[in-house]
Amino acid sequence: MSLRQLVWTLVSSELDEKLDEHKLHGTFLRSFQRLSSSGRGTVAPPDELIVKHLQGLGRQRGHDRHVLRFQSLRSRLHHSAARPVLALLFHLRGGDRGVVEDVSRPTLKEVRGGWHLASLANQKEISEAKIVRDLLFALQGVSSDCFDSSCEVDPAVLLTRPAWLLCHRILGLAKLHLRLSTDAKEAMGHGLLHQALCEALRKQLQGYYEVLAQLMSCEGLSLRSLWARLLAPMTRLHFLSQLCEGSRGVFGGALSSMVFASGFSGDIVAQDLAKEILRSVVKPLWSMIRAWMTEGELQDPYGEFFVIADASVPLEDLWNRAYSLELEMVPSFISLELARKILLAGKSVNFIRLCCRRTWSPEPLGTSELLPEEEIGASFDLASRVERLSSKTNEHLVKLLMNHFSLGEHALALRRFLLLGQGDFVQSLMDALQEELDIDANKIHKHQLMGILEMALRQSNAQFCSVDVLGRLGIKLRSPERGERGWDVFLLDYSIDSPLHVVFTPNIMQKYDRAFSFLWKLRRVSHALAASWNQHMALQRHLCRDQRDSLDRLSLLETRQTLHRCTLLRHEMHHFVQNVQSYVLEVLDTSWAKLQQGWQKSSDLDEVISQHERYLAAVEEGAFLAKGSEAILSGVSALLSLVLEFCTLQEQACASCFEVAAVEEEESVEAVFQAVRGRPFARSLAECRASLDHLASTFQMKLQLFLRALEDSATV
Numbered sequence: 001m002s003l004r005q006l007v008w009t010l011v012s013s014e015l016d017e018k019l020d021e022h023k024l025h026g027t028f029l030r031s032f033q034r035l036s037s038s039g040r041g042t043v044a045p046p047d048e049l050i051v052k053h054l055q056g057l058g059r060q061r062g063h064d065r066h067v068l069r070f071q072s073l074r075s076r077l078h079h080s081a082a083r084p085v086l087a088l089l090f091h092l093r094g095g096d097r098g099v100v101e102d103v104s105r106p107t108l109k110e111v112r113g114g115w116h117l118a119s120l121a122n123q124k125e126i127s128e129a130k131i132v133r134d135l136l137f138a139l140q141g142v143s144s145d146c147f148d149s150s151c152e153v154d155p156a157v158l159l160t161r162p163a164w165l166l167c168h169r170i171l172g173l174a175k176l177h178l179r180l181s182t183d184a185k186e187a188m189g190h191g192l193l194h195q196a197l198c199e200a201l202r203k204q205l206q207g208y209y210e211v212l213a214q215l216m217s218c219e220g221l222s223l224r225s226l227w228a229r230l231l232a233p234m235t236r237l238h239f240l241s242q243l244c245e246g247s248r249g250v251f252g253g254a255l256s257s258m259v260f261a262s263g264f265s266g267d268i269v270a271q272d273l274a275k276e277i278l279r280s281v282v283k284p285l286w287s288m289i290r291a292w293m294t295e296g297e298l299q300d301p302y303g304e305f306f307v308i309a310d311a312s313v314p315l316e317d318l319w320n321r322a323y324s325l326e327l328e329m330v331p332s333f334i335s336l337e338l339a340r341k342i343l344l345a346g347k348s349v350n351f352i353r354l355c356c357r358r359t360w361s362p363e364p365l366g367t368s369e370l371l372p373e374e375e376i377g378a379s380f381d382l383a384s385r386v387e388r389l390s391s392k393t394n395e396h397l398v399k400l401l402m403n404h405f406s407l408g409e410h411a412l413a414l415r416r417f418l419l420l421g422q423g424d425f426v427q428s429l430m431d432a433l434q435e436e437l438d439i440d441a442n443k444i445h446k447h448q449l450m451g452i453l454e455m456a457l458r459q460s461n462a463q464f465c466s467v468d469v470l471g472r473l474g475i476k477l478r479s480p481e482r483g484e485r486g487w488d489v490f491l492l493d494y495s496i497d498s499p500l501h502v503v504f505t506p507n508i509m510q511k512y513d514r515a516f517s518f519l520w521k522l523r524r525v526s527h528a529l530a531a532s533w534n535q536h537m538a539l540q541r542h543l544c545r546d547q548r549d550s551l552d553r554l555s556l557l558e559t560r561q562t563l564h565r566c567t568l569l570r571h572e573m574h575h576f577v578q579n580v581q582s583y584v585l586e587v588l589d590t591s592w593a594k595l596q597q598g599w600q601k602s603s604d605l606d607e608v609i610s611q612h613e614r615y616l617a618a619v620e621e622g623a624f625l626a627k628g629s630e631a632i633l634s635g636v637s638a639l640l641s642l643v644l645e646f647c648t649l650q651e652q653a654c655a656s657c658f659e660v661a662a663v664e665e666e667e668s669v670e671a672v673f674q675a676v677r678g679r680p681f682a683r684s685l686a687e688c689r690a691s692l693d694h695l696a697s698t699f700q701m702k703l704q705l706f707l708r709a710l711e712d713s714a715t716v
Contacts, residue, residue, distance in 0.1 A: 047074055126157065132221050135167065138174040139212055139230075141181065151175045166223045173230055176237040180205060183244045191251045191302040192284035197243075197259070200280035204240055204273070208233050232269075239270050243277070252304030253329035256281050260333050285331070289342055289382075293389055294362055296349035306330040307343050318355060319502045319605065323347050338383055344604055345390040348397045351605070355499040356400055362393050394604035401499065401608070406468070408599065410500060411612070413469045415592060416462065417492055418512045419619065420519045425460035430527045432456050437486030441477075444486045449475050453492075472496075487524055491516060502605065503612055511616050511625075518623045518633075522581055525640045528647040529574050535654050536563060536570070542658070558685040559657045565692045566650045569699070573643045576703065580636065587622025591615050632713060635706035642699050649695065653688045 054067045126146070134144035143149040146157045151174040153159065153167060184201040211233050215221065239262075246258050259281050263274030284304070291299045298309055306329035313322040323343060330339045352360045401407045416422040432452045436444060453475055457463055462470075472495040480489045491513055496504045540563065543556060598611035620626045624633040 128223060129221075131159075131163070131167070132223060132226055135170050135174075135223075135226065136212060136216055138171060139177060140209070141174070141178055147171065147174075151178065163223065166227050170223075170227060170230060173234050173237060176234075176241050177205070177208065180237060180240055180244065191255075191304050193253075193255045193281055193304050194247070194251060196281045196284050197247060197255065197277070200277040201240060201244070203280070204236065204277070208237065235267075235269060236273060239267075239273055243274075251302070253285065253306050253326075253331040253334075255304075256285060257332040260331065282331075289386075292346040293342060293386070293393075294349070296346050296353065304329065306334075306339055307346060315354060316498065316501055319347060319351055320505075323350075334382070338386060341386055341390045344606065345386070345393050348390075348393045348605065351499065351502070352393075352397055352400065355502070356397075356405070358400065360393070360396060362389055391603065397605055398602055398608060401503075401605070402599070405500060406466075407500060407503060407608070408596075409466065409469065410472075410494075410496075410504070411595070413465065413472070414494055414504070414512060415588070416465075417473055418494055418516045419588060420516070420523055421588065422460065422462050425456055425462040426523055427527070428459045429453065429456040430524065433486075433490070437490055439486055441480035441484040441486050441489045444477070444489075446475055446477055449490070487521075490520070503609055508612070508616060511620060514625050515616075515619055515623050518625060519584065521637075521640055522577070522584065525643045526577055526581060528644055529570060529577060532566075532570060532647045532650045535651065536566060539563065539654050539657055562653050562657075562685045562689050562692075565689050565696075566646075566653065569646060569692055569696050570650070572696070573646060573699065576639060577643060584622050588619060591618040591622070594618070629713065631709040632706070635702065635709050638702050639699065639706060642695060642702060646692075646695055646699075649688065649691055653685065656684060656688075 050070060051067060054070055131146060134146040137144040138147040138151050141149075146154050147167075148154055151171045153164070153171070159167060180201055184198045184205065186198075211229075215226065215229060243259065243262055246262070247255055250258055256278065259274060259278045263271045263278070265271065288299055288305045291297045292305070292307055298305060298307060300307075306326050307323060308326050309323055310321060323346065325336075325339055325343055327336075330336065334342075349360060349362070352358050417425070420426045429452070432455060433449065436449060436452065453473070457470060457473070474493040474495065476491050476493040478489040478491060494509075494512075496509065539559075543559060592615070595611055595615040598614070599608060602608045602611055617626065621629070624636055
């Protein structure tokens with residue numbers, strides 16, 4: 001390897017890789033010229049200087065291994081060839097005495113502080129004071145003779161390596177300042193929280209400018225002292241630069257979370273700085289929270305708030321669908337429970353004004369900042385203030401629904417009418433609707449049934465309900481299917497308007513309809529069994545009152561055998577129906593009591609809705625309408641249908657018996673004998689008993705299946 005290549009390799013490896021090519025080439029020329037100048041410009045031979053330098057290091061470290069090793073290496077080299085290489089190495093090592101020379105003619109000048117500074121163009125001396133002054137200009141973003149606007153050393157200026165290193169470090173601070181000042185002007189992200197962050201950056205830069213102003217007024221400031229005084233601003237600007245880099249692409253509550261997290265470090269300066277910046281960043285967020293909780297308004301033009309609104313949702317769905325939480329925007333220093341309370345408070349204000357059409361002006365939330373005076377990780381006073389305001393707003397809404405809009409009264413009306421809790425009204429209604437609902441479902445009309453409903457209301461204690469409740473009660477008919485009668489499509493209806501619709505939603509009212517259909521069929525079966533028993537007793541009294549001859553006794557025997565079979569089966573069916581009815585009524589009463597207790601403890605509308613949903617879920621479970629109870633409901637429905645079939649069969653048998661009894665009263669014995677022979681009365685009763693036996697066996701089989709389904713559901 002030639003000497004020229006060796007010098008180039010040493011210069012390239014020793015200096016910074018990012019150094020400008022022109023500067024690198026200039027350093028190479030100066031070094032190569034020095035090697036070929038026969039030692040001019042040095043105070044002593046380089047090997048002697050190196051020995052003295054290594055001896056000084058040996059005295060500091062207590063050994064002279066380095067000196068011995070150097071002398072061993074020097075003895076292996078040719079003395080005349082080794083001297084230029086050693087001079088170059090000693091020159092490039094830096095230290096307390098270095099030389100900077102012009103490419104055309106080396107110039108040596110020692111300057112105070114151990115650095116030698118010179119101008120490449122005219123070999124004019126550059127003083128340390130000028131370097132310090134130009135550095136102060138560069139720290140403010142102003143170009144000067146030595147440094148350009150991009151905070152780089154001017155190519156015409158030559159510095160020793162120690163001076164260059166210090167300048168490079170100080171210029172690094174100047175570059176940080178340039179980036180921060182640019183970011184502060186651009187308002188990254190164009191959001192309110194980003195603008196607040198940029199304003200906080202500008203405020204921090206004002207403190208940086210104050211430090212520079214103090215340094216500008218200092219006299220006799222050296223490079224070393226300048227660097228020492230810039231260490232604190234360097235730390236702050238490094239933190240601010242990292243904060244800016246981390247905020248790119250982040251906005252809204254996530255931005256405040258990022259600033260908050262930056263304060264969790266062991267550096268006290270970083271903690272204080274993060275807390276100070278966070279105070280500024282959360283001010284727009286605090287304004288959004290205050291406007292939302294007190295006025296129900298979303299003052300969020302850039303989509304930074306964690307509460308979002310869906311403008312396409314209709315007014316009747318305001319509570320359930322119009323507003324929601326954007327979890328990504330919830331700041332890390334606000335818990336999800338606290339965010340839910342903030343959401344709930346604003347929803348309540350909007351619901352009061354838009355759905356209840358009432359005015360509500362809660363107390364101001366306050367203007368203090370989010371952060372406390374303690375350390376950054378402390379709990380916020382925001383929680384207590386949000387809790388207080390949210391409680392008052394929600395309590396006002398609940399009282400408004402309960403007292404002014406009579407939520408409890410309407411829930412009781414639904415229990416009385418749609419869940420058939422008003423017994424005398426239900427009995428009167430069934431008696432009046434018997435003939436109308438026995439016909440085909442396609443032949444009944446709603447307007448015909450409304451008169452019967454009003455009559456049933458007047459004949460029962462339901463007439464003492466409020467005018468508003470009675471005015472909401474009506475009738476609706478389900479679309480009939482083939483073979484259905486009026487009983488199968490009949491439904492009671494209860495009209496619901498705003499703001500009660502938030503509790504009694506269309507989905508909730510459908511559940512009430514399903515419960516009514518089941519309870520209506522159960523009460524219809526009970527009513528039919530009672531009617532069949534009355535018919536049986538009437539026939540029994542008639543047969544006991546009239547005594548016949550031997551021919552009459554034959555018919556009487558057939559009749560009594562048939563009625564005895566009916567009595568046994570009816571008692572069995574009545575026992576089943578009575579047990580189911582008692583169970584369902586107990587579930588309804590217990591669930592209603594729990595609903596009343598729950599509503600008394602409810603502190604917000606969500607709890608009111610939740611309590612009512614739990615109540616209705618318990619009703620569905622008691623009426624075998626809940627998910628997973630399909631087998632039980634199918635079994636109950638099949639058994640109830642068999643009961644209705646039995647009532648129809650007994651009605652036919654009793655009608656035949658009454659018909660024969662009427663013939664016996666009007667005709668002579670011979671006429672009766674001829675009538676009996678003409679109409680196989682005994683045979684028809686025997687067929688009736690056979691049908692009863694088949695019905696009884698089917699009922700037993702269905703009952704066993706139902707009990708098995710109950711056992712299976714209990715084990716799940």
